[in-house]
Structure formats: C-alpha cells, structure tokens
Amino acid sequence: xxxxxxxxxxxxxxxxxxxxxxxxxxxxxxxxxxxxxxxxxxxxxxxxxxxxxxxxxxxxxxxxxxxxxxxxxxxxxxxxxxxxxxxxxxxxxxxxxxxxxxxxxxxxxxxxxxxxxxxxxxxxxxxxxxxxxxxxxxxxxxxxxxxxxxxxxxxxxxxxxxxxxxxxxxxxxxxxxxxxxxxxxxxxxxxxxxxxxxxxxxxxxxxxxxxxxxxxxxxxxxxxxxxxxxxxxxxxxxxxxxxxxxxxxxxxxxxxxxxxxxxxxxxxxxxxxxxxxxxxxxxxxxxxxxxxxxxxxxxxxxxxxxxxxxxxxxxxxxxxxxxxxxxxxxxxxxxxxxxxxxxx
Numbered sequence: 031x032x033x034x035x036x037x038x039x040x041x042x043x044x045x046x047x048x049x050x051x052x053x054x055x056x057x058x059x060x061x062x063x064x065x066x067x068x069x070x071x072x073x074x075x076x077x078x079x080x081x082x083x084x085x086x087x088x089x090x091x092x093x094x095x096x097x098x099x100x101x102x103x104x105x106x107x108x109x110x111x112x113x114x115x116x117x118x119x120x121x122x123x124x125x126x127x128x129x130x131x132x133x134x135x136x137x138x139x140x141x142x143x144x145x146x147x148x149x150x151x152x153x154x155x156x157x158x159x160x161x162x163x164x165x166x167x168x169x170x171x172x173x174x175x176x177x178x179x180x181x182x183x184x185x186x187x188x189x190x191x192x193x194x195x196x197x198x199x200x201x202x203x204x205x206x207x208x209x210x211x212x213x214x215x216x217x218x219x220x221x222x223x224x225x226x227x228x229x230x231x232x233x234x235x236x237x238x239x240x241x242x243x244x245x246x247x248x249x250x251x252x253x254x255x256x257x258x259x260x261x262x263x264x265x266x267x268x269x270x271x272x273x274x275x276x277x278x279x280x281x282x283x284x285x286x287x288x289x290x291x292x293x294x295x296x297x298x299x300x301x302x303x304x305x306x307x308x309x310x311x312x313x314x315x316x317x318x319x320x321x322x323x324x325x326x327x328x329x330x331x332x333x334x335x336x337x338x339x340x341x342x343x344x345x346x347x348x349x350x351x352x353x354x355x356x357x358x359x360x361x362x363x364x365x366x367x368x369x370x371x372x373x374x
Contacts, residue, residue, distance in 0.1 A: 037085035038252035044118035049075030080276035089250040095263040096273030144213035159193035165216040203234035306334040318359040
C-alpha cells in the first residue's frame with residue numbers, strides 16, 4: 031500500500047473468545063502470557079483468535095495459512111461478522127464494520143463482500159444459471175438482467191453450456207466453479223475464501239488455483255484466502271500470514287517467508303519447499319559485471335527459469351531491474367548456495 035492509501039481491509043487487535051463467562055478476564059490472561067490450555071483449565075473458555083492485526087491493500091490476495099485448530103476459519107468469519115469478535119476493530123475501506131447494524135450488514139454481504147466456502151452450498155433444485163444469479167435475485171434485480179449477468183460470469187469461469195444443468199450433474203470442480211461464479215455475479219469488492227478447494231482432487235484443485243490466479247489478473251478483487259496447504263498459499267498469495275494457536279507467527283511475501291522464516295514453526299513448512307520455484311533471481315544476485323554480450327534476466331524471474339541457462343553455459347548472467355538497468359550478476363555458485371541451503 032502506498033503512503034496515505036486506505037486499505038481495503040484493516041483489522042486491529044482482533045480477539046475471539048468462545049465459552050460463557052468473563053471474556054475480558056480471559057483476554058487479560060492471554061495478554062499476560064497464559065497458553066490456550068492454561069486458559070481453558072482456569073476459565074473453561076477458548077481463545078480462538080489472539081490479538082491479530084493486518085491490513086489488505088486494494089486488489090491484493092492475502093492468504094492466511096494454518097493447520098486445523100489454528101483459528102483461521104474463525105478469523106475470516108470475524109472479518110464478515112458471521113462471528114462477532116470479542117475485542118478489536120475492523121475497517122472495510124474506512125467503514126467501521128463493528129458499528130454496522132443488521133440492515134447495513136445485510137447490504138454489505140449482498141454486494142460488497144462475497145464468501146466462498148469449502149462446501150459449495152448450491153441449491154440442488156435450481157439450475158446452474160439460477161444458482162449463479164441467486165445473489166442478484168436477493169437484490170431484487172429483474173430476471174432478464176440477472177440472467178444476462180449470470181451468463182456473462184458463466185463464461186468467465188469456463189462453464190459455457192452448463193447453465194441449464196443441475197448441480198448434481200456437475201463434477202466437484204465444476205460445482206466449485208459455480209460457487210465462485212455466484213460470488214462474482216454480485217460484483218463484490220472483497221472476496222473471502224474459506225478453504226474452497228480442499229475437498230477437491232489434486233489435479234482439479236490445481237486447475238481451480240490456476241483459474242483463481244487468472245481471474246484475479248483480470249478482475250483485481252481484494253481477496254482473503256484461508257488454507258491449510260502451504261504450497262497453495264505460496265501459489266496464490268501476494269502476502270501470506272502463518273497462523274498458529276490463534277495468532278500470527280509471520281506475515282510476508284512468499285519469498286520473504288521462504289528465505290527468512292521467523293520462527294521454528296514457520297521453518298518446518300519452509301524446509302520442504304523447492305526454493306528455485308519460489309525465490310526470485312534477485313535473491314541470488316551478486317555484485318559483478320558480465321561481458322557486453324552476456325545473457326540477461328529480469329530480477330523478478332524465478333530461479334528455476336535460469337538453471338537451464340547456467341547448465342548450458344557456465345557464464346554469469348546479467349540481472350536487470352524493472353528499468354532494464356543492470357544490478358549485478360547471477361552465476362552457478364550463487365544459485366548453488368541457495369539450493370544447498372534447501373537441503374540442510
């Protein structure tokens with residue numbers, strides 16, 4: 031985000047405590063350093079989200095990655111107020127979400143925010159086209175207009191010709207495309223995804239990831255995406271937050287997290303990541319000057335793209351910034367150092 035830009039989403043010190051009793055006392059125990067287990071024993075309450083703060087820029091894909099029980103699904107439900115936070119502040123484009131009344135919330139969920147869940151939630155008695163148009167129907171948009179919009183979105187998600195079918199006639203991947211199309215039909219500013227692809231077969235899951243990446247390039251929505259899959263987080267996220275026991279261990283770009291894990295917990299995930307696929311050439315650039323006829327590569331290219339070049343010719347490659355100015359070189363030794371670190 032640039033200086034002075036209002037984030038699309040801004041969360042400050044969000045807490046969520048489950049269980050009856052004095053939640054304020056539970057929060058104070060947590061602030062004092064008590065663990066989840068200690069708090070549960072003392073208060074019979076669970077701290078699901080623990081002092082989480084983050085901002086998401088307009089058009090950014092922000093991924094929250096965590097294992098089961100980390101609090102990630104609770105967090106995204108707090109973000110839409112499907113669950114009421116115990117403490118904290120939530121702002122959407124400068125608007126105070128927690129100050130909204132029921133009618134304002136209803137309007138928000140009908141147009142400004144859309145959610146896509148793991149379970150598709152499609153209406154089995156409605157055709158695909160009517161499932162997609164449902165949000166527009168709730169907005170009382172006339173039938174011809176909403177069907178025209180639904181048909182347009184059907185094409186966008188690659189389901190031309192399937193509008194008159196029923197959900198049960200579609201594969202799991204196709205049903206998830208319908209769920210995505212329904213979310214997009216109301217033209218939301220913000221999309222919230224709660225593990226939408228986790229129930230899909232690996233190949234279909236990758237196809238859906240590719241589809242989301244493609245759509246995001248053209249539609250530029252603000253996305254918060256929840257997953258338990260680190261590889262998925264790396265593929266989709268402009269930035270990633272690693273969540274554990276209700277709080278964030280680290281927030282950063284995929285490259286920042288892979289190259290500099292902040293905690294032992296984050297390092298456990300990073301250890302299995304093929305660095306050449308994640309890290310950019312910039313991360314292995316060293317000082318030096320190649321020959322005038324040296325091959326060149328952009329600093330943002332992934333390391334894996336230059337490995338064949340280095341294997342073919344043992345000569346340094348000049349690295350260029352976005353202005354096509356040389357910022358250094360990359361050679362076999364600099365690449366080997368980062369790949370050897372991956373094996374440790």
